[in-house]
Amino acid sequence: MVVPSARLPAANKLLPCLPFPVVDLSWRRTRAADRLTRAAEDLGFFKVVNHGVVASAAAMATAAASFFALPPGDKLGAGPPSPLGYGVRNIGFNGDMGELEYLLLHSHPAHVAMKANSIPNLNASHFSEVVNEYVKQVRQLAIELLEMLAEGLGLQDTRVFSRMLEDTDNDSLIRFNHYPTPPCLPGSADDDRVGNGTGSVRVGFGEHSDPQLLSILWSNDVDGLQIRLPSTSDEHDVEWVPVPADPTALYVNIGDLLQVMTNGRLISVRHRALANSSRSRMSTVFFAAPSLSTRISPLYEMINKSHWPRRYKSFTWGEFKRAMYT
């Protein structure tokens, strides 16, 4: 869900960088599963190191940069976003606008190839090859993380989340974001700024939570991502924490669907990205999602009549998506 950036209160507090929960995948499995589950419960967000996707992420980043470096007319070959495709400034839901351009693709290899072929002057076969390889590896990582979350939560069926991603009809997406430096994209508004006491910064991607199961984010070495601390529900007392960029790591957001399935135990973290005025930021997000017909409900084991009464109704992923886009 996106909150239009125009509505961002100017007085949001910006906290210094916190030591983020880091999960090292070379740790013993139970330790890693425990650490990431605690982080998902407390913050809905954690950093993953030693994830094994470094080379593939570097190749994907080069391919994404070559797409964004194309002349605007060529990039428009993949637009307008419907919501898939190439978009400029218009983020997609609620009329939210930001200082970014993006390419949002279904993660199925045939869709990636089809979109790549619609972009003039892109080396489409190379682009599809490296993006598809990255998606394959990051999807496998998402499966692993979903199983570790189920283990950390003590669920009996430890494949209850990951199975949804193994479904051949899974609706996972890959999104490439580019936040350029000024002069900004056509149509930039000067009032799209948030104060942090040190001057003004441009909103790249306004406050939102990701609606899927979980998201895995890679970025270049330019900061911009911020997460909102879950402790504050009062809109006047919102606390944002900047996330230092680290291209060797991956960042994981819990999404709305995992929050529902765990009956609110895992937090779908609200986050935003600011555009840096001196260097351009690039990020790539893999959104792990089930098939459109998958029914999402709080798991029986996550409901406890006296301590954790059921908080959510059930719905299909397709219904949730339709409600979001209309």
Ligand SMILES: O=C(O)CCC(=O)C(=O)O
């Ligand atoms: O670029 C970023 O750091 C955030 C991107 C994001 O939140 C998204 O694409 O959903």
Ligand SMILES: [Fe+2]
């Ligand atoms: Fe996001």
